[in-house]
Amino acid sequence: MPEVVFSVDQSVSMTAQAVPGHNRWHPDIPPVVSVRPGSEFRVECRDWTDAQIGNNDSANDVRDVDISVCHMLSGPIAVQGAEPGDLLVLDILDLGPVPQAVGAVSGEGWGYTGIFARENGGGFLTDHYPQAYKAVWDFHGQQATSRHLPGVRFTGITHPGLFGTAPSADMLARWNAREQALIDTDPARVPPLALPPLPQNVLAGTLKGAELERIGREGARTIPARENGGNQDIKNFTRGARVFYPVFVPGALLSGGDLHFSQGDGEISFCGAIEMGGFVDFHVDLIKGGMEKYGITTNPVFMPGNVEPRYTEFLSFIGISVDHGTDTNLYNDATVAYRNACMNAIAYLKTFGYSGEQAYLLISAAPVEGRLSGVVDIPNACCTLYLPTAIFDFDVRPTADGPRRADRGACAVST
Amino acid sequence: MPEVVFSVDQSVSMTAQAVPGHNRWHPDIPPVVSVRPGSEFRVECRDWTDAQIGNNDSANDVRDVDISVCHMLSGPIAVQGAEPGDLLVLDILDLGPVPQAVGAVSGEGWGYTGIFARENGGGFLTDHYPQAYKAVWDFHGQQATSRHLPGVRFTGITHPGLFGTAPSADMLARWNAREQALIDTDPARVPPLALPPLPQNVLAGTLKGAELERIGREGARTIPARENGGNQDIKNFTRGARVFYPVFVPGALLSGGDLHFSQGDGEISFCGAIEMGGFVDFHVDLIKGGMEKYGITTNPVFMPGNVEPRYTEFLSFIGISVDHGTDTNLYNDATVAYRNACMNAIAYLKTFGYSGEQAYLLISAAPVEGRLSGVVDIPNACCTLYLPTAIFDFDVRPTADGPRRADRGACAVST
Amino acid sequence: MPEVVFSVDQSVSMTAQAVPGHNRWHPDIPPVVSVRPGSEFRVECRDWTDAQIGNNDSANDVRDVDISVCHMLSGPIAVQGAEPGDLLVLDILDLGPVPQAVGAVSGEGWGYTGIFARENGGGFLTDHYPQAYKAVWDFHGQQATSRHLPGVRFTGITHPGLFGTAPSADMLARWNAREQALIDTDPARVPPLALPPLPQNVLAGTLKGAELERIGREGARTIPARENGGNQDIKNFTRGARVFYPVFVPGALLSGGDLHFSQGDGEISFCGAIEMGGFVDFHVDLIKGGMEKYGITTNPVFMPGNVEPRYTEFLSFIGISVDHGTDTNLYNDATVAYRNACMNAIAYLKTFGYSGEQAYLLISAAPVEGRLSGVVDIPNACCTLYLPTAIFDFDVRPTADGPRRADRGACAVST
Amino acid sequence: MPEVVFSVDQSVSMTAQAVPGHNRWHPDIPPVVSVRPGSEFRVECRDWTDAQIGNNDSANDVRDVDISVCHMLSGPIAVQGAEPGDLLVLDILDLGPVPQAVGAVSGEGWGYTGIFARENGGGFLTDHYPQAYKAVWDFHGQQATSRHLPGVRFTGITHPGLFGTAPSADMLARWNAREQALIDTDPARVPPLALPPLPQNVLAGTLKGAELERIGREGARTIPARENGGNQDIKNFTRGARVFYPVFVPGALLSGGDLHFSQGDGEISFCGAIEMGGFVDFHVDLIKGGMEKYGITTNPVFMPGNVEPRYTEFLSFIGISVDHGTDTNLYNDATVAYRNACMNAIAYLKTFGYSGEQAYLLISAAPVEGRLSGVVDIPNACCTLYLPTAIFDFDVRPTADGPRRADRGACAVST
Numbered sequence A, B, C, D: 001m002p003e004v005v006f007s008v009d010q011s012v013s014m015t016a017q018a019v020p021g022h023n024r025w026h027p028d029i030p031p032v033v034s035v036r037p038g039s040e041f042r043v044e045c046r047d048w049t050d051a052q053i054g055n056n057d058s059a060n061d062v063r064d065v066d067i068s069v070c071h072m073l074s075g076p077i078a079v080q081g082a083e084p085g086d087l088l089v090l091d092i093l094d095l096g097p098v099p100q101a102v103g104a105v106s107g108e109g110w111g112y113t114g115i116f117a118r119e120n121g122g123g124f125l126t127d128h129y130p131q132a133y134k135a136v137w138d139f140h141g142q143q144a145t146s147r148h149l150p151g152v153r154f155t156g157i158t159h160p161g162l163f164g165t166a167p168s169a170d171m172l173a174r175w176n177a178r179e180q181a182l183i184d185t186d187p188a189r190v191p192p193l194a195l196p197p198l199p200q201n202v203l204a205g206t207l208k209g210a211e212l213e214r215i216g217r218e219g220a221r222t223i224p225a226r227e228n229g230g231n232q233d234i235k236n237f238t239r240g241a242r243v244f245y246p247v248f249v250p251g252a253l254l255s256g257g258d259l260h261f262s263q264g265d266g267e268i269s270f271c272g273a274i275e276m277g278g279f280v281d282f283h284v285d286l287i288k289g290g291m292e293k294y295g296i297t298t299n300p301v302f303m304p305g306n307v308e309p310r311y312t313e314f315l316s317f318i319g320i321s322v323d324h325g326t327d328t329n330l331y332n333d334a335t336v337a338y339r340n341a342c343m344n345a346i347a348y349l350k351t352f353g354y355s356g357e358q359a360y361l362l363i364s365a366a367p368v369e370g371r372l373s374g375v376v377d378i379p380n381a382c383c384t385l386y387l388p389t390a391i392f393d394f395d396v397r398p399t400a401d402g403p404r405r406a407d408r409g410a411c412a413v414s415t
Helices: A169-184 A209-218 A290-294 A334-350 A356-365 B169-184 B209-218 B290-294 B334-350 B356-365 C169-184 C209-218 C290-294 C334-350 C356-365 D169-184 D209-218 D290-294 D334-350 D356-365
Strands: A003-006 A033-035 A040-045 A074-079 A087-097 A110-115 A133-140 A143-146 A159-164 A242-246 A254-260 A270-275 A278-287 A301-303 A314-320 A369-374 A382-388 B003-006 B033-035 B040-045 B074-079 B087-097 B110-115 B133-140 B143-146 B159-165 B242-246 B254-260 B270-275 B278-287 B301-303 B314-320 B369-374 B382-388 C003-006 C033-035 C040-045 C074-079 C087-097 C110-115 C133-140 C143-146 C159-164 C242-246 C254-260 C270-275 C278-287 C301-303 C314-320 C369-374 C382-388 D003-006 D033-035 D040-045 D074-079 D087-097 D110-115 D133-140 D143-146 D159-164 D242-246 D254-260 D270-275 D278-287 D301-303 D314-320 D369-374 D382-388
Touching: A003 A033, A003 A074, A040 A074, A040 A254, A087 A159, A087 A254, A087 A290, A110 A356, A133 A356, A159 A242, A242 A290, A254 A270, A254 A278, A270 A356, A278 A290, A314 A334, A334 A356, A334 A369, A334 A382, A334 B334, B003 B033, B003 B074, B040 B074, B040 B254, B087 B159, B087 B254, B087 B290, B110 B356, B133 B356, B159 B242, B242 B290, B254 B270, B254 B278, B270 B356, B278 B290, B314 B334, B334 B356, B334 B369, B334 B382, C003 C033, C003 C074, C040 C074, C040 C254, C087 C159, C087 C254, C087 C290, C110 C356, C133 C356, C159 C242, C242 C290, C254 C270, C254 C278, C270 C356, C278 C290, C314 C334, C334 C356, C334 C369, C334 C382, C334 D334, D003 D033, D003 D074, D040 D074, D040 D254, D087 D159, D087 D254, D087 D290, D110 D356, D133 D356, D159 D242, D242 D290, D254 D270, D254 D278, D270 D356, D278 D290, D314 D334, D334 D356, D334 D369, D334 D382
Parallel strands: A003 A040, A033 A074, B003 B040, B033 B074, C003 C040, C033 C074, D003 D040, D033 D074
Antiparallel strands: A040 A278, A074 A254, A087 A242, A087 A278, A110 A133, A110 A270, A133 A143, A159 A254, A242 A301, A301 B314, A314 A382, A314 B301, A369 A382, A369 B369, B040 B278, B074 B254, B087 B242, B087 B278, B110 B133, B110 B270, B133 B143, B159 B254, B242 B301, B314 B382, B369 B382, C040 C278, C074 C254, C087 C242, C087 C278, C110 C133, C110 C270, C133 C143, C159 C254, C242 C301, C301 D314, C314 C382, C314 D301, C369 C382, C369 D369, D040 D278, D074 D254, D087 D242, D087 D278, D110 D133, D110 D270, D133 D143, D159 D254, D242 D301, D314 D382, D369 D382
């Protein structure tokens, strides 16, 4: 087991840790530790909400999540010798849930998937499912089952949803400007178009007072993926994966968390992974001047691991960029096409007895693949959702006999 | 070899065949043959342009393609007993290029990938690459190489870009209405937002005179994927795949073509597959009333085959929904995110010595995967392009040594 | 389609071809054609028995096979510039069954699997199944089904059972000496320990008279794999594979045939593949002096292709080197261990309603994997047979409910 | 983390544990705990030698191993309700090395591979490599590297080498009889043909005195695989695998250990896995009367997991059943054929600069596959060893340029 360079006591909040982490992106959050290129180390992580969600049968906690505290990140970790223009080479050696039960938090043998309520940001299908819902999952080694989704069992592609390097001050300013410009196009929208800096509940390591207030005013929220990586939610960033992060500030300042036991491409219900606290083991290295050498100037590049679960049979649902409710054609809109593919998958699963909410939670959390199949055949983008058939304990394929409808229980709902 | 129910003489145009096919979607194009559920049969196909492109080193033919004749489809094939509401179960038993050389057309041992010029519709990156370009590929069994892309060799996931059932008259009317409404939002746009019915060069089997004119006025163009399947360009619809098509008219009226030796997810250069003429062998069956039974009412569902080439190491390029040139934030726009992932892949490959055009052709035609990784982390959608490293005969991974830059030749250009 | 350098008229015997092949290994069989390194070419092949087996429901033809004519090989093909000590680099670009039906021979849409009778050589389980049996398979693109094995459908890993280079005169003499020495240890054994040269039915291209008689006296039978490759029956030597053959004579003198639509590891019923006539497309090259450079002096080395069918769930049957009937322990005998694994698989499949003969034919022909799991834990070697569960149209896994026994028909038997 | 039902203090010998395990098979070793069908539990394990091997650069400890104490097993564990004739259904939920460093034993971040000296039992190639050698491996998450094998890095298929149910008294008597009969055929052989019961260093839980002496006289040694499973050394018995063990005594009495970080098929150097201490998490269930229901009467059946590392390119070495040194033909001897395949792989790797001993250690420990390719083409069995090319950090494929010979260091040797 490599040295723990960021440790977490899972029985208390990130704000109460001996060495607290942070929940905004800002270059002036001081590093908590420095590591050498070539070294291996462990980072312990809180669940992304700082453990606001419980192992129970009500989705009220999902409905009431305070996302001003999210994501609770571990770090920053300074990498010795890293300079702007370098590539930070990060290998994921291992990762997993919280090993011992000390605080009854997610990751201690269980995790959860939530559908956020529309008033709280909603998810990808919030126009269809505006309420809060939840599924709790039990871990069995690398596999997960849920009392809220009977008939399903799958192997997780466990991964961190969020890691990244710190933005430079200039980059941070550009992020804030462009996101505010987007918000300004429809400032009253619910859910909002983007999330601007928010002083409320800001955490920036041990910073206090005026310095902390400044981080609150300037620091970028952690929800979106950006040039520094961040909340990319790429399910294949798993054991054995290697990432090449652009370095924007001296020391690179690596931070992250938001561990997922499993997630489908898109993480469509927003809190759509199986969320958990846990640990990640990394190996770190540098390619000096690598950004220019390899033209990696805009976003990270990564190489997925070679131990993802093998599935070979899929039901693939297709969506095109048409609003079928109003028969309105969008122009080459892959987002709409994938949403339709998701809705088609849900319609299908409902014929087997699942509720729409259950199916929505399932395709959020299970290792489904989302593909951009066609993006040039105007006006219709064509996206596909690949659902592995082996995750069901019944035959989920279409046959002349029709679907095996059964009582599939229910997910957790809000009151 | 199953019975050929639609045969093509590759030495002459589809319009000159003994039994010609068609190039518009319309329920009133008469079927050329009928087949029984449970039967196996072969369909021969022209290349999608009716062989307008040559095996040469100039992209002028790509520049000048007349797309009013596209796609040249084989069919319609009536399936006995099929009624609206059924699911047509179609298995792809085999498919491949034109077996014998009789007319020097694509598919006879070679195929091509084109980047369309902006004035002719353009491709996914037409703002960056507005001219016409071409790569010609040589087939070596299941593998392809190109004199226009030295250093690359891969196994094709051979598939038909386009098959589908005929729309009902009502569905066709809705297609035309919604697409015209889209066009009307910016009728002068180049390239256009959609392609309305076009009488010029219409082909509808043996129909002539007023009937043909009506097909020309009413028939939907074949470029986009729609509810009937159509030009879905799904690369995994290969040998061993099974598709469930909704049936909208009596007899289902199956048609298709647009065979691809290989294609990356998205087919990003528009004519981005390795295009060819050839054949497909099908098995057909019906699930009576299957649309309602399984909730498959909007789009086809399919199951991919189990013989795709195995690649296990990928370089994955990430894109987010930001216009980096102007630092403008789009809202959760997966199309823009994937476009950025494509641009990042091209920037990377250029450091090894490929031109941007070559790299664009390469990621259009090679078996790259395009994934919708994040579609809920507002405002940034996050898409990823997976490039298999084994298709290069040099080490394409980032190392401390920097990229192995070399003379990588050139693709075909237009004058 | 590459140039055909060895063509076969499937309506007549190999002996009646315009350019006949051969059925013994000997350096003095003259090449029929020469090819350049770097070239691609097609070789057409008869089925290994020269089409002695019919598409019918009797195994009498299997019982009565005359194996003095086997294997009927296409070649020899001289490779220009090849010299002893080189490595011949052979890529399998494509291969498949006979394209057109001209003679009602195997490969024309069908193939067969036979269990040889004990008097005719027997198979791996001849002590348990001494009679002749047969299953006829129908081809559906890359998949096969059999009326003699209902409930089973799988994708073939199509491959040539036999290709190799010619032995030198010295090597041939050593083969004959060592095999005769083995025979001499038990010359009366039925089946025999090895097959010595046999003048009867010898074919050596156009050689006649005394030269042909000499080939008959000296030429090695083609049944076993040897240093030149030969009848290795390696199922993964499929499309996309590359083989490095040692070169023992000037021109290398490549020959082969014995095409298999599918085969399990071991080809346990002897004629255990799905046998067929057909074609192979090759690319050829040389590594000059490669045998010494790479230490490849004893046997060929190969790299399997990357398009084998993907199966991810297997039932794995274990066998150890014990004769369970007599409770006798063999010493680290992997042959006995694998035989027991095969018998365990058959015992299992019988509980679902298959006859032992059917199960034997099935694990001979289906893409099962045979593994040497332990060969050091004395005294018991441990071998395993991996049976993919997806080839059955029923659930073949053990459950608390017990096996789904059903009427599974019957295979072809001899009278 | 499931409940630990068998715990190990890694700082002391198995004999000194609060609840010791055992090192012989015997039905009268009392169970240490009982578990319910349907439950999940953790078993902690010593390394198979009880930690006789150190993390150092001398193979003297391998040379001097006392195998009378081997294997040190954890158990027996009684399964409530299990009766003779049932099948014990065991799922491997998770397994891994010793989590915390407390005793400097293997599994605490490192493991070892040993070649046993001929006088101490030897390995599969003991005629060629009669001395003792060792490689120490460092763990990096799921990957391993060795200072004794530079240039190599691979993902382990971590698994237990040995688990099994207790034999009945009658079965035990038959084992002893048949193995003694084998020994009697050549009692003076070095190494011996089998290992009879041995009172020296016997451990049987808390049994003492006369009862322990009886176990010593009667208890079967744990080296070979037998009807109860035991030391099967099947590398694919990894996370996600399910095993069906025959039950021979009331309570089934499950025991095991011998954890491997990685192993190639055959475990050819005898101590050829990467040996370690650690833990296994199981789920257990029963199929009542399953042995007869499914015909699983002789050996266990298992289903491998779906998270093995993916390799797609292999160099495959072929061996046939000929003693090439003396040009002597064996009859269909798969053991000899696989030995030749191993020797061919070693000869090949030596051309890149590895010593024979290094190559031997490498193909013992790396995830190579050993296949029974042909077992009917008399007289030559044909076996193949598949070596994944991606485990090397240089290009290991044959090219016209010849092998990249380099200084590859050395393994640990004995003095």
